[in-house]
Amino acid sequence: MAEKLLTVRNVTRQFGGLTAVNDVSMTIYDNELVALIGPNGAGKTTLFNMLSGLLPATSGTIAIRHDGRFYKVSGKGATSVAQHGISRTFQNIRLFGDMTVRENIMAALNNQFKESFWGTIIRTPHYYRTEREMNDAAQKLIDRYHLTAVADSPANKLPYGMQRRVEIVRALATKPKIIFLDEPAAGMNPEETAELTTMIRQLRDENNLAVLLIEHDMSLVMSLAERIYVLDQGEVLASGTPKEVSQNPAVVKAYLGGDANAAG
């Protein structure tokens, strides 16, 4: 049995009077591929933002295992959260637009390398070595995830599907133990979606990390996810294997709006 990696306990988030996420608990284990699904407005992105430290939770705790101990994510800033093995992509792609793909990836490698202030100013041999090592590390990712052709183009000049790939690779560059993908297949054609599926699986297998993704494309979710959490109106409606979830009457009702028997 794999070890627990991320634990979410009774997390709630309110915006004014509106409860976007209500008493959500979930556990993610090492190296798992988990999907978070639910209708629009179910609170998926809000939950993601709390998990990645961009938004504080109103109550409840989120913790990630780091160096054998559990580190509390809730209440910490995004920078610190990212430094403890959590990385993510965004629903509306947020690349460093006028930087090249290579620079985007190198920026994400930032915390893995050390460089002294005076060293960069007078360009010591150490500076050149660090630059070369960072470039090599980025190049490895570029080659592995088929970005070689676009490596030196500005990120905002790339086609949409490519930008999504770059964003995933950038998230990977921070060496996370878990990666959150917010609607990675949104706006992609079937061909691109198929490529993406392969990429996500490859990502997980080769880097020993867990993946949690929000996705509306059910065929992608069903083929990829090992476990699914269903969120509805801010609460966990159901969880389990794809098969269990797809046969859960409450889920079918929430998704199809009709009665469960008709869908079955």
Place this chain on the structure above:
Amino acid sequence: MQIFMQQLINGLSLGSIYALLALGYTMIYGIIKIIHFAHGDVYMLGAFFGYYTINVWHFNFIMALFGSMIFCALVGMLIEFVAYRPLRHSSRIAVLITAIGVSYFLENGMSVLFSGDTRDFPQVIKQVNYEWFGIRVTNIQLLIFATTIILMIILQLIVKKTKMGRAMRAAAADPVAAELMGININGTISFVFAIGSAMAGAAGVLIGLYYNSIEPTMGLTPGIKAFVAAVVGGVGSIPGAAVGAVIIGCLESLMQAIGFSAFKDAAVYVVLIIVLLFLPAGLFGNKQPEKV
């Protein structure tokens, strides 16, 4: 206490002038998100136009006031058309530099045409002093309060009750959506510049009467102070601009009253920074969080 009240009256007069200017800043920033750096110079033009109409055409106060307002409205629309409209889709910093260019142009153009000297503003209204409980109020101060209040009420009515006002608010909230809904964006922006500049023109005539002197560089400092007032009140908010302006005006007067006149400007900036730090959207503004 008497001195305090006296300075409060003086502060309110100054604050009213700032308020008229701040309204222009706040409306213009609200709709096209630019710091209209030349706004203080429009106010200067208003004062000079008033000076000429009174001296040459022998206008009375009301006529001079309206004359300056109309003149400045035209100037404001012209500035927007020539300098800002071509840059509608450029970076805001580029528009700011253009605005500074316009400000330099107006200031120095006026210096070349009419020399940089300070000149006396004609006293179309004879100053009368009233004393109540030892506090001196002049008829000009009362005139400033009255004009400011009337103009602000009219402005509020335009924004809240008319079709144009609705277009203004829609364009400020979301220009693209407003355009899709059939609102003439360029026309609305022109209208905002006209109204804002007319207010500045009125302020120019009033300050001429109040201080008796005008010069081509008179717009810079009040312009900056009024902008600070708009920020303190919350950019985009009309009552905010008025309250911010009164706070700044009174603060300056009070600093003077307690013998720190050398630090009155510094105090204004300290207040500005404190407000920005604790209420980033100003006293009356509402800030939307960034959507992820």
Place this chain on the structure above:
Amino acid sequence: MKIRWQTIAIWFVCMAAGYGIIYAGEMTGVVDTFIENMLVMMGINIILAVSLNLIVGFSGQFSLGHAGFMAIGAYATGIMTQTESTFAGLIFSMITGIVITIVIALIVGVPTLRLKGDYLAIATMGAAEIIRLTANNLKITNGPAGLFNIPQLATWPLVYIMMCLTIIIVANFVHSKTGRAIRAVRNDELAATAMGINATKYKLMAFVMGASLAAVGGSLYASYLQSIAPSNFNIMESVSILIIVVLGGIGSITGSVIAAVVLGAIDTVLQNFGSLRMVIYAVMLIVIMIAKPSGLMGRREFSIGKWLAKRTAKKQAAAES
């Protein structure tokens, strides 16, 4: 490896050649006091503009308070070199100015850098005005009259060397790990933090470094012109530095250098127009901005290293085919 040394050598030759040309001009009398004055002001403006570009262009923080930091350097030199009027005294005053500026930039930056865009601009403008008004009211700064008879310890060679150093420092800084983090924060602060980049730290770093270099510019300004007053460091001075940055291209060091030289030359030519000078300047400003809103260079940069790399790649391709 070879390209690295070639790049350094070519840059060094260029900078030495620039020095040589001015030196020859001085010797032959082509560069008289008037032209020397123009060249020195260009050099100081390059220091100020490149350092502001680090803040505005690379780290994306709209600062309108550069003249305030310049004033700190200028007053440090103005006050200290009057009692210790040696070259060592000038250098010591410059370092003192930098240290004070770092402290004040931290005090200003820590709270205000949370603000965005125009709000940050207004806050930094306010901070600079507070610095100026302090100088206006202190005894040691001699109030509104300012300081005069400051010994002229800064000569054109010193200004030239400091200008070259500023360009090298900023260019090297920007093209490093830290520089990339700073640019990432400018592009998308939220995404950068989600990638583990400490946005506050990097923003503060760029701000403090830009401010300290402005203090150097201020020191040279005071020492070369020999008199300073608080009015030299008002909002309009901050604005005129910003104009150089925007005109050259926000985020282009090359652009800042070119714009500082071009504007300096234009300003000198316009001296002949008397009172019309500022009117013509204003019209040009408006016309240039409307014609080229992204500035002369945009974000492009003149880079010998890249040029050499491209040339070598081309040669290799030719040799292979």
